[in-house]
Amino acid sequence: MSQEAVNGVPSRGKVLTMDNMNPNLKRIEYAVRGVLVQRAMQIEKELNEGVKKPFKEVIKANIGDAHAMGQKPITFFRQVLALCMYPELLDDNMFPEDAKKRARRILKACGGQSIGAYSASQGIECIRQDVAHYIERRDGGIPSNPDNIYLSTGASDAIVTMLKLLVCGEGRDRTGVMISIPQYPLYSATLAELGAVQISYYLDEENCWSLDVKELRRALNAARQHCNPRVLCIINPGNPTGQVQSRQCIEDVIRFAKEEHLFLMADEVYQDNVYAEGCKFHSFKKVLFEMGPEYSSTMEMASFHSTSKCYMGECGFRGGYMEVINLDPEVKFQLTKLVSVRLCPPVPGQALLDLVVNPPQPSEPSYATFMKERTAVLAALAEKARLTEETFNTVPGITCNPVQGAMYTFPRITLPQKAIDKAKEEGQVPDMYYCIRLLEEEGICLVPGSGFGQRKGTFHFRMTILPPTEKLKVVLQKIRDFHLRFTQEFS
Amino acid sequence: MSQEAVNGVPSRGKVLTMDNMNPNLKRIEYAVRGVLVQRAMQIEKELNEGVKKPFKEVIKANIGDAHAMGQKPITFFRQVLALCMYPELLDDNMFPEDAKKRARRILKACGGQSIGAYSASQGIECIRQDVAHYIERRDGGIPSNPDNIYLSTGASDAIVTMLKLLVCGEGRDRTGVMISIPQYPLYSATLAELGAVQISYYLDEENCWSLDVKELRRALNAARQHCNPRVLCIINPGNPTGQVQSRQCIEDVIRFAKEEHLFLMADEVYQDNVYAEGCKFHSFKKVLFEMGPEYSSTMEMASFHSTSKCYMGECGFRGGYMEVINLDPEVKFQLTKLVSVRLCPPVPGQALLDLVVNPPQPSEPSYATFMKERTAVLAALAEKARLTEETFNTVPGITCNPVQGAMYTFPRITLPQKAIDKAKEEGQVPDMYYCIRLLEEEGICLVPGSGFGQRKGTFHFRMTILPPTEKLKVVLQKIRDFHLRFTQEFS
Known part of the structure; x- marks a missing residue:
């Protein structure tokens, strides 16, 4: 660590080196x-x-x-965002009325009617309401509470936040987190950073990268020797593997998580990206609620969505949200406190998310386009x-x-x-x-x-x-x- | 932790509780x-x-x-942002030419010419160049290298990232971080999250909240008993205390940091907000370089800026940057890797930052306004x-x-x-x-x-x-x- 002497005085070298960094x-x-x-x-x-x-x-x-x-941006989304950026454009005739209506509504929900004001740390309230309505429509009417919605800086931010909450203990008591292999490396990177234990379960390549509960159980039992498994992460549709889980598979996973007392994290950012015939996206939340109160009233879960994928692909905006289910109220208070330290998710990304969950309706001029x-x-x-x-x-x-x-x-x-x-x-x-x-x-x-x-x-x-x-x-x-x-x- | 029994089967209660959260x-x-x-x-x-x-x-x-x-947004900034959001507006006559020129330049630097693409994790290269030029102008020509600029999600993000790198050790070897009291609570919150040791030094209320090196030394010596002090954080102009540090004070602080082998973190997000007669903003970097190569070629520092404060006050965009000086190249590689996990800072915030560091020039139509x-x-x-x-x-x-x-x-x-x-x-x-x-x-x-x-x-x-x-x-x-x-x- 010693450096060359300057003016004959030996230097102590760098304060921050590979040897003493985190x-x-x-x-x-x-x-x-x-x-x-x-x-x-x-x-x-x-x-x-x-x-x-x-x-x-x-x-x-x-x-x-x-x-x-x-890929070109969705015209309606960008029109509304331009109006939010520069509200003088609301007087311009070049924008359709539904775009103007959305922009006015978003601006009204912003401090000082400016997208440049901080929002509430959990996200703008009316946008959280729109997210909740979107989830309810998606899940066939199963209720969603805006208080359980946290807007985020892309899905990554929410996933890291949730994992952060869940990590505790030392040595054999350290939190273990089950992730699929192959996995999206945000998960392994975050577990490394938090010093949590990665529990790898393998997807079945011979069966179209499907998830087998027997493999989950094998991985869990092996991990119990050296850590405290508490979390099961699922990516559906899968990244990098592109599989779409069947309803049956999701049920099996939920049942396994309940039996083994695991917190479920469902990464569902590709929920609109389903191509194969016979495949359909089933949200973990919907399946959970359809399995009855024994599951829906007790099981803790967080699910994640993003503006970066699906048909819009607006990665640069870093918009996203998570919905938390059955979180202990005191823990939820801690979660809200934690996100408040970073003030708020980017407001342009929140506005974009609002459009994604509340797109043009059949009666509106922008619907056809x-x-x-x-x-x-x-x-x-x-x-x-x-x-x-x-x-x-x-x-x-x-x-x-x-x-x-x-x-x-x-x-x-x-x-x-x-x-x-x-x-x-x-x-x-x-x-x-x-x-x-x-x-x-x-x-x-x-x-x-x-x-x-x-x-x-x-x-x-x-x-x-x-x-x-x-x-x-x-x-x-x-x-x-x-x-x-x-x-x-x-x- | 036990819950009511469901169907006669005793429940194990929540997976995540106050007792077992992080x-x-x-x-x-x-x-x-x-x-x-x-x-x-x-x-x-x-x-x-x-x-x-x-x-x-x-x-x-x-x-x-x-x-x-x-407070109303700066017209030019919002015009360029609207153009970036909806480039069809580039054909509209309502926008001044300099706004269009800026928007075209930003879009050209974006993947697929869309602000919705991910950027490089360190931030868009031409924006980092503009930041470097801004710093050079601000600091009277002292060189700034775009490779040392990291764009961020507000200044908070960069501050947390830098502290994260610096934390290591256990018990008496745990990293200690010196922060002013009163402080901006992002610092104490981040140190708590990272399990680092907070070393409090008091600002002198009787002397206009000035910083006295004797107090720094007292705090440091006391802390040496129970941790490994490695970092000194300064907020100038001060939050919450509103003081502006004199050039002499900054020199003293830098000398102290060198003697005590501390990494300097200079939070300078209020650099345009100086009101009192006789007060002037001096960047830590400028003073450091003016103190000669003994300082400028060895001392490690990170300084932080944001789009949220100053005259623009665009908090919602979460734009910001940090400049790192004399960082060990291997550590810098680790820093770049770390920020890549979160993909990129919000691109609208990056675009806004570009305008802040490269505002209209006297020859341009938007300058007067x-x-x-x-x-x-x-x-x-x-x-x-x-x-x-x-x-x-x-x-x-x-x-x-x-x-x-x-x-x-x-x-x-x-x-x-x-x-x-x-x-x-x-x-x-x-x-x-x-x-x-x-x-x-x-x-x-x-x-x-x-x-x-x-x-x-x-x-x-x-x-x-x-x-x-x-x-x-x-x-x-x-x-x-x-x-x-x-x-x-x-x-």
Whole structure:
């Protein structure tokens, strides 16, 4: 830790070093935005500077970022937001009346009628009411209480907040949190940061990434040896695996959570992203309430939603909410106190969320355009989900489950032993080596399966299906060509 | 923890209770949005429902929320934001060319030219460049590197992130963080959450809340007995105390931090809010660099800024940034990884920040209006700062330091012993009792000094000077009347 002497006086070196920084943070991994993405950005710069590459552009299929992939915002949402930003536009004739009505209502709920005022820490009250109504409509009339809604800075923020509340104990009493493998790495990163114990349960790749309660039980029993399992996290529709859980499966999970006295966290940010025939989104809350008062009156649950996914894909706004069910009132008071320290979620994101949960109605002038835009996005995603699965399954050495929902495919790749050895030589995990080669040779940025977790000895990558259809075809073709070449090279 | 039996089967009670939630969170206090504010909101509802009160409206002077107090947004900022939200407006003639130019530049830097795309986790690159240029102009040309700029979700987010990195060790090795008393309770709340040790140093009320290095040293030496002091936090201009530090004081503090091997955190979110004659804002970075390479090439520092304060007061957008200086490169890599888990700061807040650091220039069409609006806000604040100090100092039992800067006054109130006894009877700290009575009787919501910390046996409150001048006069008169009545009642 010693540094060069300045003017002959030995320096004590840095105050903050790798040796004395928060050790939990060092354990964090977040592959979705890891070294590969940094290299992709560097290559983009090199291309701009005229450096010759075997490709003309980098296609970043590593992240579910719809607008970056060319998806257009929903017109109505942006009209209302523009009106909220600059209310002078309310006098302009270029905006439809329903957009103006929504903007006036949002502004009226803001301090000083400005979207620049802080809101209540839990979120603007009338927006929480709209969220509650949205949940009630979605869940066939099962009641939702606005007091149980917490608006947030994207779903990530709410998920971290909830996990934070749940973590306590030391050693064998430390809180254990069950997460799926493959998982979305926000979960593993947050557990590392909080020093909680990650309990991995594996999704069944042979059965379309379905969740088997036997596997949950296996994971739980193993974990009981060394921690205190208290939380079960579910992502449905799945990220990175794209499965949509059946109603039966959700019932089984809820029953398991009740038996084992677990707090349920249901990450449902892809609730509109269901493509496969015969698949349907069932909210955990709806199923819970349909299972009767024995469940609905006792089981503690938080469910999460976001403005970043579905048909709107407004990631930049960091809008989201969680609904908490059956939370102990004193704990709820602590939760409210906790979120108040950060003052409030971004108000533009709250306003956007309000539009998502309260979109144009059939009687309103913007309805037709809204429905057209929404339907077009979801139809295109369904088509791309199908195309992706079909194309990958024509490639020897790639096996791909149906993309039933969400925005990603997580195909399995068979790597020749020589490639695995070569990766080891280079000090890399094999699927990272594969993805680096793909990036350098074809300009396509994916995330290696190891960033999400996978069964030992298997290899995958995550790719978003968001590129426009024509570009997606190019991507799939390039991956196909690369995969054949790569396999050839090492066999 | 046991609950009523359901169907004869004894229930195990809640999974998450006060007994097994994260114990650090229970220790958090955040008075700025505490019970008093919740009561104020309740009273507002009661007024709306027609309940008779001795006042017609609740005036919330508890928080620095400019727009909620009627301050109008800066026209140029909102025009550019509306254009970014709904780029179809770029074809409209109602917007000035410089606003369109800014919007085009921001959109060009966004993925898919949409403000709805994720940005880089550290923030949009061209905005970080603009921030760096702003800092260079502010600091008389001292270089700023965009790679050292991290955009954030308000300043709070960046402050928490930096503290998170700095916390490690157990028992007597646990990281100690020096914060002023009175302080802004984000600091104490974050230290409680992270389980870090709070080291309190007292500001000198008799000397206009100035900071004395002797007091820093006293606090540090006392703390060395039970923790590992590593960080010194400064708020300048001060919150809640409104002092503006002299250049000499800043030099002394920097010298102290170097001698004692402390990481400096400079919270400078009120950097435009300086009112008192003879006072000037000096950034810690500028002073650090002017002290020569012995300081500027070794001392580690982070400084923080926000879109929520100054003349713009855009709290709802949650925009902000931090600049890190001399951070160990490996630690910086860890910082970048850490922020990537939360994807990115809200992009509308980033866009707004870009306008704040790169406002209209003299050659541009919006310059005159921008300067007029900016100057009017700051001039009104200066007038209100003066008015507040003068009025309070005419009240027997209230002593008020000059409001040299920021947005608050923190006057000292003398409470009769009988009032103190009465408060104890009611189970309240005396200044909380005072503030509750004021709220119930006059409809004015302040924050008791105990929420910020104060020397034992002294009592204060924090009040923002943000209400419009005429309303502020009413507030001051009401507090005066209340204080005299309250003192009378208990003498």
